[in-house]
Amino acid sequence: MITYTDACRVINDSRDEAVVVTTMTQTKYWYQISEHPDLDIGIANAMSKASSVALGVALGKPDRSVICLDADGSLLMNFGSLATIAGMAPKNLYHFVFNNGIYSVTGGQPVPAPGVEYAKAAEACGYASVFRFDDVESLDSSLPEILASPGPVLIEIMVKGEPQAEGVDQTWESNAKMPLQLRALRKRLTGADDWGPGGPYL
């Protein structure tokens, strides 16, 4: 088993200038470690769609690596995105799946089938390569080469489930964070400061 903190640390070590799209429990740990918050998007207030947003960014900016920190519960809800990603085959997309077997943010209920092997599923869909790690040393030593190889790559990381007592942060401010991040990232990636306020939070 790998801890969230260790996984995020070694991903951050090899991240370079990649855009990182996170969701749920991964967001909480990633924000404690990320050294490029200006290139981060925490998908909140939208269930399971981190992999789809990451695909869009990767297709729109093929010269920039895009890392998605997805999880088993979220991916099960958006399982078709494996086929969609494989079909578009973005060479710059690195899809991490934190597999803890539970829904952490809703209290730790088990996912319907805790034995699903996501790396195998991605391989069957047609990802360029897939990996599965359950110790941080192997993950750490392999990541530089993985992130230099052509995507789409799925990297399944076996982590220990940590039910979150506090649940999902759903304040007005937390819900406004993602729209602000998305605008800042568009400005960073395109140089255009042209996306004005809109929607309930801005």
Add this chain to the structure above:
Amino acid sequence: MYQALMDEPSITLVPVAREGEAIPVAAGLFVAGQNPVISIQNAGLYEAGDALRGLALGIGLPLVMFIGYRGHNRKGDTPDSAATILEPFLHMWRVDYFVVESDEDLDRVPLAFELAAKTNQPVAVAIGTEYAKSDKAIGAEQGGAQ
């Protein structure tokens, strides 16, 4: 329509496995500086509810959504609940929309783009089934974001 989109070099077609992916893929493309639209059927729009809420309305995404108005006719007696629910659904979600039923309505399409850009909100263009099935139709009945 699908073949026409595939053949158009200025358009990149992104076929998605379910409609709920179309809106987040479009959001990612927009963040990356592209100009996405989505093209899905009314039934697929209902499937995409949480994505519409969180990643279009919620972030203020200026996105034109072409919606196949399956079951729509001018007689008001459609047996297809996918049609009878569409306009109440759009009103309930506070999504502005235009209906295209003939060539004479096509000037509403640029209005949808103008409204989306002006309001930073998703705007729907519902393509009537009878029009979509005519030879002249541009149609909008396949899943996909480009």
